[in-house]
Amino acid sequence: MKEAYLYEKLPEGGVRCQLCSHYCRIQPNRRGICHVRECRGDRLVTLVYDRVVSMQGDPIEKKPFFHFLPGTDSLSIATVGCNFRCEFCQNYSISQYPQEHNDIPGTPVTPEEIVDIAAARGFRSISYTYTEPTVFFELAYDTGVLARRRGLRNNFVSNGFMTPRAIEKMSDFLDAANIDLKSFSDEFYRKYCGGRLEPVLDSIRRLHEAGIWLEVTTLVIPGLNSEADELHRLAAFLADVDPRIPWHVSAFHPDYHMTDRPRTSIRHLEQAVTAGQEAGLRYIYFGNTPGHRSESTFCPHCGQLLVERRGFAVIKNRLVKPVCPDCRGEIDIILD
Numbered sequence: 001m002k003e004a005y006l007y008e009k010l011p012e013g014g015v016r017c018q019l020c021s022h023y024c025r026i027q028p029n030r031r032g033i034c035h036v037r038e039c040r041g042d043r044l045v046t047l048v049y050d051r052v053v054s055m056q057g058d059p060i061e062k063k064p065f066f067h068f069l070p071g072t073d074s075l076s077i078a079t080v081g082c083n084f085r086c087e088f089c090q091n092y093s094i095s096q097y098p099q100e101h102n103d104i105p106g107t108p109v110t111p112e113e114i115v116d117i118a119a120a121r122g123f124r125s126i127s128y129t130y131t132e133p134t135v136f137f138e139l140a141y142d143t144g145v146l147a148r149r150r151g152l153r154n155n156f157v158s159n160g161f162m163t164p165r166a167i168e169k170m171s172d173f174l175d176a177a178n179i180d181l182k183s184f185s186d187e188f189y190r191k192y193c194g195g196r197l198e199p200v201l202d203s204i205r206r207l208h209e210a211g212i213w214l215e216v217t218t219l220v221i222p223g224l225n226s227e228a229d230e231l232h233r234l235a236a237f238l239a240d241v242d243p244r245i246p247w248h249v250s251a252f253h254p255d256y257h258m259t260d261r262p263r264t265s266i267r268h269l270e271q272a273v274t275a276g277q278e279a280g281l282r283y284i285y286f287g288n289t290p291g292h293r294s295e296s297t298f299c300p301h302c303g304q305l306l307v308e309r310r311g312f313a314v315i316k317n318r319l320v321k322p323v324c325p326d327c328r329g330e331i332d333i334i335l336d
């Protein structure tokens with residue numbers, strides 16, 4: 001049991017969590033929307049600090065990160081819990097576990113042990129992923145600060161619903177974030193995710209301003225966020241923040257509570273690529289379509305192949321520095 005980092009005590013009793021944009025007001029012995037933070041007396045505590053539910057090595061491309069340490073493996077950790085309720089969640093068995101089972105499983109692993117394991121096995125980074133890392137912030141923070149001291153990098157794979165205060169504190173250790181921008185419709189966020197759009201857009205701007213390397217993923221769901229107009233508005237937003245942000249447009253498959261829709265067709269993904277290109281985005285990738293040419297990185301200046309990928313594997317990486325070997329144009333990528 002560990003006291004939470006970002007909250008305030010309320011004069012009328014209870015606490016207000018300041019970690020994500022739900023800003024839950026929590027009375028004693030009650031939990032927040034994520035079900036992993038509880039008010040005990042006049043303190044807010046995290047229930048997942050010592051409950052790691054997943055820890056394994058993954059290619060960094062699986063997160064996905066295509067422009068951050070390409071070709072390296074990352075120690076990936078998670079606890080249960082999420083502040084969203086996405087009907088199409090692909091990790092619902094752990095993200096929604098506390099709500100659905102009224103239990104918080106996991107193994108006690110200290111930040112020191114996590115960093116020792118990452119260093120001993122030669123990982124180049126630690127990924128806070130699978131569920132929403134914002135809700136296991138204290139574990140991520142303590143691990144991330146130690147990891148950075150040991151020369152390891154840190155990344156979040158997140159829904160971006162964190163508060164400005166949380167982002168400020170994350171800057172102490174976070175090197176990169178892949179933010180899920182699920183839609184450009186507030187109604188979509190409210191209806192299918194239990195969230196809101198504007199705080200996510202705000203986080204993308206703030207993470208970028210904080211100098212944290214940013215990639216963005218959009219799961220394209222047929223009939224929900226696949227219309228050309230929405231994809232154009234979404235791409236235009238990203239290009240306005242920075243056209244160098246890699247955009248991963250990923251294929252939906254029926255899962256969890258959303259089993260009444262077909263898989264995303266290549267045509268829908270191509271429509272997203274067109275929207276991204278017209279907005280001026282430099283790097284656009286397909287996701288969940290193994291073997292497709294749009295998984296590889298091409299020079300935005302001369303069009304030559306730079307990093308060839310198949311699925312999560314890097315087959316060939318021609319970059320030894322962030323410069324195209326053919327035209328000498330600058331490439332926006334963080335190499336190991």
Ligand code: SF4
Pocket residue numbers: 017018019020021022023024031032033034035036037083134135
């Ligand atoms: S992290 Fe978000 S959902 Fe969880 S208690 Fe805090 S404000 Fe509520």
